[in-house]
Amino acid sequence: MEDTLNFKDIFKKSMLELDAFKNVSWVEIFWGLLISFLLGMFIYFVYQRCFRGVVYSHNYNVSFVLMTLITTLIIMTISTNIVLSLGMVGALSIVRFRTAVKDPLDIVYMFWAISVGIATGAKLYPIAIFGSLFIALVVFLLSRRKVKTAPFLLILHYEEALADEGIKTALRKMKYTLKSKTIRKQMTELTVELRINADNTAFVQSISEIPGVADVALVSYNGDYAP
Known part of the structure; x- marks a missing residue:
C-alpha cells in the first residue's frame, strides 16, 4: 500500500501539479535559445551559399531560423511534463502543411532545422x-562537385512540312528525350530534353537557320516540367 501511495504522489506531482515549471532556469532557457538562434543562422548561411535552384527565396530561408527556435521552445516545454508532451503531440497532429516544396534539398534543410x-x-x-558542422561540410562538398553536363529544354516552333527532316538530322547528333510535341495547323511545337555542356550551345544557331524554323529557345531545366 505504501508503494501505491508513493507512486500516486509522484504521479500527481509530475503530471498534475506541473511542479517542474517552478524549477525552470532562465539562464538555461537563454543559452538554449541563443545556441538555437546561432545554429539557425548557420543553416541560413549554408542554404544561401549552397543554393543551386532556379529562384532563391529569402523568406523560405528565414523560416529555417524561426523553425529552429520554435522547435527548441516546443522541446523545452514538453520535456518538463508528460501531460504537456501528450497534449503537444495531439495539437501538432492536426497541423497540415500544404506548401509545395519543389526542390528535395529544401526538405533536407527543413529536417536539419527541426533536428537542431x-x-x-x-x-x-x-x-x-558538431552535427550541424558535419552536415554543413557534406553540403559544401556536394554542392561544389562539378557536373560535366546539365539538363536543358530545347523548344522549337517550326513548319513541319519544311523543317521536319532538318530538325531530325540535327537532333540525331545529340542525346535527347522527347517531352512534348504539339501541332497547331501548320506550326509544330517540339520540346526535347538535352544534356549538354553549358558552353556548347552553337547548335542552337544552326537549328534556327533550318528553313521553316520560326524560333528556337534553350532553357535551363531543373527536373520539373509541366506540359
Whole structure:
C-alpha cells in the first residue's frame, strides 16, 4: 500500500501539479535559445551559399531560423511534463502543411532545422553543434562537385512540312528525350530534353537557320516540367 501511495504522489506531482515549471532556469532557457538562434543562422548561411535552384527565396530561408527556435521552445516545454508532451503531440497532429516544396534539398534543410531544434531543446548542445558542422561540410562538398553536363529544354516552333527532316538530322547528333510535341495547323511545337555542356550551345544557331524554323529557345531545366 505504501508503494501505491508513493507512486500516486509522484504521479500527481509530475503530471498534475506541473511542479517542474517552478524549477525552470532562465539562464538555461537563454543559452538554449541563443545556441538555437546561432545554429539557425548557420543553416541560413549554408542554404544561401549552397543554393543551386532556379529562384532563391529569402523568406523560405528565414523560416529555417524561426523553425529552429520554435522547435527548441516546443522541446523545452514538453520535456518538463508528460501531460504537456501528450497534449503537444495531439495539437501538432492536426497541423497540415500544404506548401509545395519543389526542390528535395529544401526538405533536407527543413529536417536539419527541426533536428537542431530538438537537440538544442533537449540540452544536447554538442550533438547540435558538431552535427550541424558535419552536415554543413557534406553540403559544401556536394554542392561544389562539378557536373560535366546539365539538363536543358530545347523548344522549337517550326513548319513541319519544311523543317521536319532538318530538325531530325540535327537532333540525331545529340542525346535527347522527347517531352512534348504539339501541332497547331501548320506550326509544330517540339520540346526535347538535352544534356549538354553549358558552353556548347552553337547548335542552337544552326537549328534556327533550318528553313521553316520560326524560333528556337534553350532553357535551363531543373527536373520539373509541366506540359
